[in-house]
Amino acid sequence: MDERQLRAVLERLNTTGCIVTSAFEGQSDGCFISYVVPCSMNPPRLLVLTSHETLTNNLVERSGFLAVHPVARGQETWMLLFGSTSGREVDKLASLRWKTGITGAPILDDALGYIEGHVIASMDCGDHTARLVEPVAAGLRDADAVPITTFELFARGLLSPSAPLGNPWSAFLPR
Numbered sequence: 001m002d003e004r005q006l007r008a009v010l011e012r013l014n015t016t017g018c019i020v021t022s023a024f025e026g027q028s029d030g031c032f033i034s035y036v037v038p039c040s041m042n043p044p045r046l047l048v049l050t051s052h053e054t055l056t057n058n059l060v061e062r063s064g065f066l067a068v069h070p071v072a073r074g075q076e077t078w079m080l081l082f083g084s085t086s087g088r089e090v091d092k093l094a095s096l097r098w099k100t101g102i103t104g105a106p107i108l109d110d111a112l113g114y115i116e117g118h119v120i121a122s123m124d125c126g127d128h129t130a131r132l133v134e135p136v137a138a139g140l141r142d143a144d145a146v147p148i149t150t151f152e153l154f155a156r157g158l159l160s161p162s163a164p165l166g167n168p169w170s171a172f173l174p175r
């Protein structure tokens with residue numbers, strides 16, 4: 001298989017950027033993820049994939065619960081905060097308003113919405129683990145907010161996420 005062709009097509013799978021949060025024994029954290037997808041309508045379920053390197057993955061592994069928050073246009077700095085720093089070094093939640101949800105996961109007050117739930121199955125996928133999540137609570141706070149996709153984030157440039165839209169694939173080399 002041509003790895004470059006595979007990468008090129010994978011990069012074109014478009015997903016909504018989300019903040020996934022979790023907590024265990026008094027430690028709370030969250031990270032930016034692009035690997036998240038609804039995977040069943042009835043019953044409603046979603047798949048959330050977290051990298052083995054992240055503290056968030058470690059908290060989800062031990063607690064068995066998480067919350068997912070779609071990131072809206074205008075909240076691009078959340079991608080930088082949650083996607084480029086680790087809770088091992090920075091308390092990312094300290095600068096944001098949040099409450100503890102019914103599962104125990106942090107729920108971000110200013111997110112356009114959230115879904116929290118329990119992990120009912122896990123699968124090691126390589127360098128990420130997929131969590132099948134059964135929602136137990138959800139809320140849409142801002143029906144007018146437009147979720148930002150990773151496609152759009154790459155088009156703006158990861159380090160200047162508020163920049164005008166460009167070619168999303170110029171972020172990837174080689175072409």
Ligand SMILES: Cc1cc2nc3c(=O)[nH]c(=O)nc-3n(C[C@H](O)[C@H](O)[C@H](O)COP(=O)(O)O)c2cc1C
Nearest residue numbers: 031032033034035050051054055056083085086087
């Ligand atoms: C555009 C982008 C997409 C990302 N997608 C994922 C993802 O799907 N899953 C994941 O676990 N980490 C993803 N990350 C990486 C984590 O957000 C990053 O490693 C974070 O610093 C981990 O923080 P933590 O150690 O506090 O959990 C992504 C980062 C960026 C910038």
